[in-house]
Amino acid sequence: MSGYRHALVTGGAGFIGHHLVRRLLGNGIAVSVLDDLSMGQRQRVDPAARFIEGDIRSPEAVREALAGVDCVFHLAARVTIRGSFESFYDDMDINLMGTANILRELPASNVRHFSLASSMAVYADCESAVPVPESHTTNPIAPYGVSKLAAERLCAQMLATAGIRFSALRYFNTYGPGQTFTPYVGVITIFINRLLAGEPPILFGDGEQRRDFVHVDDIVAGTVATLAGEPGIYNLGTGRDTSVRELAQQLLALLGPERTVEYAAAQEGELRNSIADVSAARRGLGYRPTRRLAEELPELVEMLRAAVR
Numbered sequence: 001m002s003g004y005r006h007a008l009v010t011g012g013a014g015f016i017g018h019h020l021v022r023r024l025l026g027n028g029i030a031v032s033v034l035d036d037l038s039m040g041q042r043q044r045v046d047p048a049a050r051f052i053e054g055d056i057r058s059p060e061a062v063r064e065a066l067a068g069v070d071c072v073f074h075l076a077a078r079v080t081i082r083g084s085f086e087s088f089y090d091d092m093d094i095n096l097m098g099t100a101n102i103l104r105e106l107p108a109s110n111v112r113h114f115s116l117a118s119s120m121a122v123y124a125d126c127e128s129a130v131p132v133p134e135s136h137t138t139n140p141i142a143p144y145g146v147s148k149l150a151a152e153r154l155c156a157q158m159l160a161t162a163g164i165r166f167s168a169l170r171y172f173n174t175y176g177p178g179q180t181f182t183p184y185v186g187v188i189t190i191f192i193n194r195l196l197a198g199e200p201p202i203l204f205g206d207g208e209q210r211r212d213f214v215h216v217d218d219i220v221a222g223t224v225a226t227l228a229g230e231p232g233i234y235n236l237g238t239g240r241d242t243s244v245r246e247l248a249q250q251l252l253a254l255l256g257p258e259r260t261v262e263y264a265a266a267q268e269g270e271l272r273n274s275i276a277d278v279s280a281a282r283r284g285l286g287y288r289p290t291r292r293l294a295e296e297l298p299e300l301v302e303m304l305r306a307a308v309r
C-alpha cells in the first residue's frame with residue numbers, strides 16, 4: 001500500500017494503537033511498536049510486530065524503534081482531559097517533549113511519512129451542537145488539549161522543514177473493544193463497567209454535553225488512509241452526536257431498565273459540545289465512518305461482561 005513497508009506505531013500497546021498495529025500488519029506493512037507500558041498491555045500487541053519497551057522521551061529508545069522504518073504513527077501520549085489539570089507537567093513532558101524527541105531523531109532515519117494522533121480537545125468550546133470543521137477556533141480548555149495542539153504545531157513546522165509528509169488526526173470520542181480503563185476518558189467503557197458492577201452511571205452537570213462517539217475501527221481506517229491520502233489536519237469522528245444522558249439511557253435499557261443515573265457537579269475542562277465535521281477527511285482521505293453507536297453498544301456490553309467474569 002502506497003509504497004510504505006515498515007511502520008513505527010508509538011503507543012501500539014494502547015487502545016487505539018493495538019488495533020492500528022493489527023490493521024497495518026493485515027495490509028502487508030511490517031510494524032515496530034514503541035510503548036513504555038505505562039497504560040498499554042504487552043500481550044495485546046500482535047506477536048508479528050517488533051516490540052520495543054521504552055519511553056518516547058528516550059533518544060536511545062526512539063533511535064532503536066526507528067531502525068528500518070519508513071513511516072510513523074505517533075499515538076503514545078498521556079490521555080487525560082479533566083485529569084490533566086493535576087498532571088499538567090507530565091502531560092506536557094510526554095505529549096509535547098516526547099513528540100519533540102521523536103522529531104529530533106527523524107532526519108537521521110528513512111521516515112517519509114508521519115501521522116500524529118491529535119484530539120478534539122484542541123478546539124474551543126462550541127455553544128451550539130453543530131459539527132465543527134478544522135477551521136474552528138483552537139483554544140483548548142484543558143492542559144491536555146494544549147499539549148496536543150502544541151505537538152500538532154511543532155510537527156507541522158519541523159516536518160515541513162525535514163520534507164516529511166505530515167497529517168494530524170483530531171480523534172473524537174473513540175470507543176470499542178479493548179479501551180484502556182481510566183476514570184478520565186472513555187465514558188462508554190466507564191458507564192458499562194459501573195453498570196456491570198451494580199453502580200449507576202454518573203452524569204456531570206446536566207448530562208446534556210453532546211459528543212461524537214466514533215468506533216475504533218473507523219478511527220483506524222482513517223489513520224491508515226493518511227499513507228495514501230492528501231497530507232493535512234483532519235477531524236476523525238462521525239458527524240453524529242449523542243448527549244451523555246442519552247448514552248446513559250441507551251446503556252440502562254441494555255443493562256438495567258429499572259435503574260437510574262446519578263448527577264455530580266460539572267467538571268472543569270469538559271467541552272459542552274464536541275461534534276466533528278468530517279467532510280475534509282472524506283475529501284482528503286476517502287474517510288467513510290460506517291459504525292453506528294446504537295448498533296455497536298450491545299456487542300460492547302457483552303465483551304465487557306465477558307471480561308469481568
Ligand SMILES: NC(=O)c1ccc[n+]([C@@H]2O[C@H](COP(=O)([O-])OP(=O)(O)OC[C@H]3O[C@@H](n4cnc5c(N)ncnc54)[C@H](O)[C@@H]3O)[C@@H](O)[C@H]2O)c1
Pocket residue numbers: 010011012013014015016017034035036037038039040041054055056057074075076077078079094098117118119120170171172173174175179180185186
Ligand atoms: N481514546 C480517545 O477517545 C482519544 C480521543 C482523542 C485523541 N486520542 C489520542 O489517541 C492516542 C491513543 O489514545 P488511546 O485511547 O489508545 O490511549 P491509551 O492510553 O490506551 O494508549 C496510549 C499508549 O501510549 C503509551 N505511552 C504513554 N506514555 C508513553 C511514553 N512516555 N512512552 C511510550 N509510550 C507511552 C501507553 O502505555 C499506552 O499504551 C493518544 O495520542 C490520544 O491522545 C484518543
